[in-house]
Amino acid sequence: xxxxxxxxxxKSLVAHIEIAECGEALCGMIKNAFNAAGQQVVTPNVGKRLxxxxxxxxxxxxxxxxxxxxxxxxxxxxxxxxSGDTLEVVGCKxxxxxxxxxxxxx
Numbered sequence: 550x551x552x553x554x555x556x557x558x559x560k561s562l563v564a565h566i567e568i569a570e571c572g573e574a575l576c577g578m579i580k581n582a583f584n585a586a587g588q589q590v591v592t593p594n595v596g597k598r599l600x601x602x603x604x605x606x607x608x609x610x611x612x613x614x615x616x617x618x619x620x621x622x623x624x625x626x627x628x629x630x631x632s633g634d635t636l637e638v639v640g641c642k643x644x645x646x647x648x649x650x651x652x653x654x655x
Contacts, residue, residue, distance in 0.1 A: 552580060553636055553651040559620055561585040562592070565654055566599055575611060575629075576601040579619075594619045600627050600638075616640040 555564045567580040577599045582592045603614030609631035616627035618640060625640035639648035 550575075552654040553577075554654050555651055556649040557585070562590065564594075564599075566651065571601060573604065574601065574614065575603040575605075603627060603629060 550568055550570065553566045553568060555566060557563050561584065563583050564579050565581040565583075566577045568575055568577045570576075579594050579597055579599050582590050582595055584590050597619075598617065599619075600614055600616040603611040606612050611629040611631070612627075614627040614629075615624050616638070617624050623642060625642040627638070627640050629639070630637040634653040636651040636653070637648060638651055639646055
């Protein structure tokens with residue numbers, strides 16, 4: 550749970566993602582976006598759900614969720630691994646997987 554900062558996307562924007570319990574799973578919403586200078590920017594994605602349905606599978610691992618990739622407007626299977634103040638986030642569409650390492654904001 551908490552707020553996590555993404556890596557920069559292809560537009561050099563980072564986002565703060567608020568992760569919360571949604572029933573018996575985790576979900577995440579795009580809370581804020583920032584440009585390369587650290588200034589908050591307004592995008593149409595702020596306030597939208599980024600992922601949902603992630604279920605704890607033990608030892609900091611979460612699987613069986615769905616992630617929305619805003620830049621491509623596609624959804625993919627999602628999994629995450631928590632290690633201290635870093636969160637490894639991976640989305641897979643078919644056999645193609647990609648991910649980011651997020652850092653805890655609070």
